[in-house]
Amino acid sequence: MANPSIQLGTNSNWAIKEDKLLAYKEYNDYFFNKEFDFSRGTSATYVAKDGLIKTAGIQPNIVNNGDFSELGSELVTNGDFATDSDWTKDSGWSIESGQAVCNGVGTNSLQQSGITTTGKIYKLSFDVLDSNNFNFLVISTNFADTYVDADLNNAVVLGTNTFYIKPTNGTGIRFRVANGATLSIDNVSVKQVDPNDYWTLGTYTSIQDSKAVITNSTGELSLSQNIGISQKTIKITYTISDYVSGVLRVQYGAINGSNRSANGTYSDYIEGSNTSQDLLIYSLTSDTSLSVSNISVQEIQTDTPRIDFTNDTKGHLLLEPSRTNLVTNSNDFSSYTFTNIDYNANNSISPDGSVNATKVTPNTSNAFHDLRTSANISLGSGNNTVSFFIKSNGYNFFELGVASNSGFSKYATAVINLNDGTNANTGVNQTWTITNVNISEFNSDWYRLELTFNVDTSTSTAMVFASSLPTSARGVAFQGDGTSGAYIYGLQLEEGDYSTSYIPTTGAASTRNADVCNNSGSAQDFNSEEGVLYAEIAALESTSSGSKFISISDGTYNNRASILFSNGATNKIRCFLRVGGTSQVDKIENVTDVTDFNKVAFSYKENEFKVFINGSQAGSTDTSGSVWSSGTITKLSLTEINSALGAFNGKVRNVQVFTEALTDAELQELTS
Numbered sequence: 291m292a293n294p295s296i297q298l299g300t301n302s303n304w305a306i307k308e309d310k311l312l313a314y315k316e317y318n319d320y321f322f323n324k325e326f327d328f329s330r331g332t333s334a335t336y337v338a339k340d341g342l343i344k345t346a347g348i349q350p351n352i353v354n355n356g357d358f359s360e361l362g363s364e365l366v367t368n369g370d371f372a373t374d375s376d377w378t379k380d381s382g383w384s385i386e387s388g389q390a391v392c393n394g395v396g397t398n399s400l401q402q403s404g405i406t407t408t409g410k411i412y413k414l415s416f417d418v419l420d421s422n423n424f425n426f427l428v429i430s431t432n433f434a435d436t437y438v439d440a441d442l443n444n445a446v447v448l449g450t451n452t453f454y455i456k457p458t459n460g461t462g463i464r465f466r467v468a469n470g471a472t473l474s475i476d477n478v479s480v481k482q483v484d485p486n487d488y489w490t491l492g493t494y495t496s497i498q499d500s501k502a503v504i505t506n507s508t509g510e511l512s513l514s515q516n517i518g519i520s521q522k523t524i525k526i527t528y529t530i531s532d533y534v535s536g537v538l539r540v541q542y543g544a545i546n547g548s549n550r551s552a553n554g555t556y557s558d559y560i561e562g563s564n565t566s567q568d569l570l571i572y573s574l575t576s577d578t579s580l581s582v583s584n585i586s587v588q589e590i591q592t593d594t595p596r597i598d599f600t601n602d603t604k605g606h607l608l609l610e611p612s613r614t615n616l617v618t619n620s621n622d623f624s625s626y627t628f629t630n631i632d633y634n635a636n637n638s639i640s641p642d643g644s645v646n647a648t649k650v651t652p653n654t655s656n657a658f659h660d661l662r663t664s665a666n667i668s669l670g671s672g673n674n675t676v677s678f679f680i681k682s683n684g685y686n687f688f689e690l691g692v693a694s695n696s697g698f699s700k701y702a703t704a705v706i707n708l709n710d711g712t713n714a715n716t717g718v719n720q721t722w723t724i725t726n727v728n729i730s731e732f733n734s735d736w737y738r739l740e741l742t743f744n745v746d747t748s749t750s751t752a753m754v755f756a757s758s759l760p761t762s763a764r765g766v767a768f769q770g771d772g773t774s775g776a777y778i779y780g781l782q783l784e785e786g787d788y789s790t791s792y793i794p795t796t797g798a799a800s801t802r803n804a805d806v807c808n809n810s811g812s813a814q815d816f817n818s819e820e821g822v823l824y825a826e827i828a829a830l831e832s833t834s835s836g837s838k839f840i841s842i843s844d845g846t847y848n849n850r851a852s853i854l855f856s857n858g859a860t861n862k863i864r865c866f867l868r869v870g871g872t873s874q875v876d877k878i879e880n881v882t883d884v885t886d887f888n889k890v891a892f893s894y895k896e897n898e899f900k901v902f903i904n905g906s907q908a909g910s911t912d913t914s915g916s917v918w919s920s921g922t923i924t925k926l927s928l929t930e931i932n933s934a935l936g937a938f939n940g941k942v943r944n945v946q947v948f949t950e951a952l953t954d955a956e957l958q959e960l961t962s
Contacts, residue, residue: 291956294824294946296324296815296926299607309347309593311607313810313926313945326810326928329593332803333523333559335792336596336608341733343642343780343792345525345559347594352517353569354488356585359500361413362485365405366463369478377402389419390465394472403462411483411497414463415452421473454483454498490514494573501581507536507573513582514570522589526569529555529584536578541570542587548622548797549574554636555584555646556622558796595807598791598941601730606887606941608791609805609928610830615793616667616783617754622796623648623661623778630659630770631757640779641679641732647777649683650758652770659757659770663781666695666751670785673725676754677740677782677789679732682708684774687759689715690739692722692752692783698765702743705762708776711737714762722746726788736779740789754783788831806937808927809845815926816842817949818918820895824960825853826943829884833860838938839930842923842947847871847930849922853890855940860884865892865901867915874915875899879908887943889961895951905962907954 298313305312305323313324338344368376374385380399384391390400406412445453463480467473483497491497494507504512526540526547533553540547540558547558569587598608619625621640623633632651640647652659680688691703702722705715706729713727726742745752758776760768780792793802825840834855843850848871856864861884866876879901881888893900899912926947930936952960 291952291959292948292950295817295821295949296811296947298326298810298926298945299942300944304597304605304607306595306597309591311595311807311810315811315815324810324815326807328595329806330803331592332561332801333525333590333592334596334610334802334805335794336598337600337732337791339599339605341599343732345590346596347591348525349589349591351586351588352519353515353585353587354486355484357500357583358484358489358497358502360484360486360488362482365412365480365482366402366478369480371476389474389476390478391474392465392467392472394422394467394470398467398469398471399464401462401464405463405480406457406461407482408457408459408461411454411456411491413452413481413483414455414479415450416478417450417476418446418448419474419476421448422471450477454496456496488515492573501531501583502571503532503581504536504538504573505579507578508576509574509578510572512538512571512573512578514568516567517569517587518567519589520567523559523561523592525557525559525588525590527555527557527584527586527588528571528582530580530582532581534579535575536580537574538578538580538582539572539574541572543568546797548619552624552635555644557644557646557794559590559794559800595805596791602941604943606828606943607807608941609807609938610790610802611786611836611937611939612801612804613784613786613790613793614799614801615795616669616785616799617663617781618665618795618798620781620793620795621646621648621779625664627662627664628660629662630655630657631661631775633661638681638683638777639734640777641736641738642779647681647779649775649777650756651683651773651775652685652758652768654770654772656767656769658765658767660689660755661757662696662755663753666753667783668750669745669752671745671747672785673742673744673787674783674785675726675740675742675787675789677738677780678756679736679738679779680706680708681734681736681777683758683776684771685758685760685776687714687762688739688756688776689759689764690741690754690756691765692741692743692754694752696753700746702741703764704739704741705759705764706737706739707762708735708737715764728789736777738780738789742787742789752783754781787833787835790830804937804939806929808925808929810926811924811947813921813924815949816923816947818920818922820917820949820951822891822893822946822948822950822952822957822960823851823853824889824891824944824946824948826887826889826945827853827938828887828941829855830940832883832885834858834884836939837930837936838940839936840928840938840942840945841930842926844918844922844924849918851892851894851923852930853892854936854938855884863888863890863903865890867892867894867899867917869916869918874917875912877901877909877912879903887941891952891957891961893951893957898951900954900957902954902957902961905958907957
């Protein structure tokens, strides 16, 4: 069989270069790139080969010293007291046997000047080898200075001592011991924290123990860093620990992330259109007391294609329509309403590999147990789909539903069996018709339950509710044991007949634009007089809403050959060819399940048109029809006419174009 003249993907050997998707042409064992124009314009997620949900096009972290671990060079000279030099000693101090020794007589001061700068933070460490009195201060040259650890008198112990100090008026370090105290010290070290001054700190913020510590803030800009990018879409991730009180929020330019008021690791996705290049972190209340660490900012290249491995070991190019997650906080459930159910945020590893899954545990009440979105969500009439990621933690059933109001006057629910990932109970006699229930399996016993329901025109809003259950019964009261429950992650509610890839939201609904992939190749890659267009594809829905095209063409509607899922057709694949606007052949063929991967070859030659699907010829050979004149066909596109109109939505494992019509045996081999 001849090599294809242009090919997109084979045996999962996909190539993506920044915002370009690469097909290739093979010639004498050499490969030539044939880039597609790919666009989306918003961030999007996919399931990577390791089974984790990831963000497409995410770039390396650009925050400097985001873990606050950087230390400057050693500022103390002769801190190990190897020689009797470099230190200013008052009477009573001596350096002997590799130690600084105070005998308790005299003014009792040992110091080294000129090594610190006012307003900077330093990590000070030293060893106390023996002492009869710990009543002493560690200060800078000016005795009136204060530090982050204000009074060190009562904090010093035998052994290694570490303190973070901030000189207010001085340039050195001083040990001053109370009269009559004796002690020996060794291994004195002073290093500047954040030595490159990446961070600008607020009045009540310091850096200690690889964390930014905010203490009793009055509501201020606590810390900031110029991250050097503007007009970009970014992902901001950070960890809050040591939480006592208050509210924290990140900001990029004029756009805010969500308010946070608990320990945990959080992510905010902020879409571009900013002019500021600063990452800002605010404490919003006067009592904010907590620590922040592990701060990262990653630019998201929004026009990067996605190679997805959801329920697919080979991988496929995922092309989806535009969808909006109407849930405003998809994975921060702190604002939700919990009834007889306890929750613990950031309690387990989620499907994205982070420790950001929430544990939900029905309490011991004999009652209804559920969590609900706290505000109603506007719905469109027709089909809507709600989805949730769930993992068992003692109870092996989980109910997910949508209701028009708290009184459940209209509703739709489904129950998943977390033992085996099956549909345990799709509700009957529900006032919203359920059109589909789908369950996808993820890593580590995680499942995604997807419920599609039809909303009548009299309903405009709804709330989502969910509960971990001991049995498959729907909507019933039960006696909880206070320990069993489930883990949850990633709630999504979208208008449409099926669920799409996870769209994270933080504080507002978020839209992922449609993927558009077109314009690969040039005239030399095609033969307008004969050839084969081949695709291994799967649809996202059994009955296509709108037509989904893979085409070779001259860039117009009038001259093209297409393989497509046709609008309104159920489990059918269509192949047609037009010359000068006139249809030459139009074949519509049945397949068992269009959502499974099907291999389709459309062979064209004057008065000889064939379609092979999954190893067999579909229908008869069409022996009447024209093809184009030489040089007409110039490009391969996964759209109808090089626009979002008719864009292919679905999964693509492989697309090939051959410059000669293949034999029946070759077509059978190609599609088997």
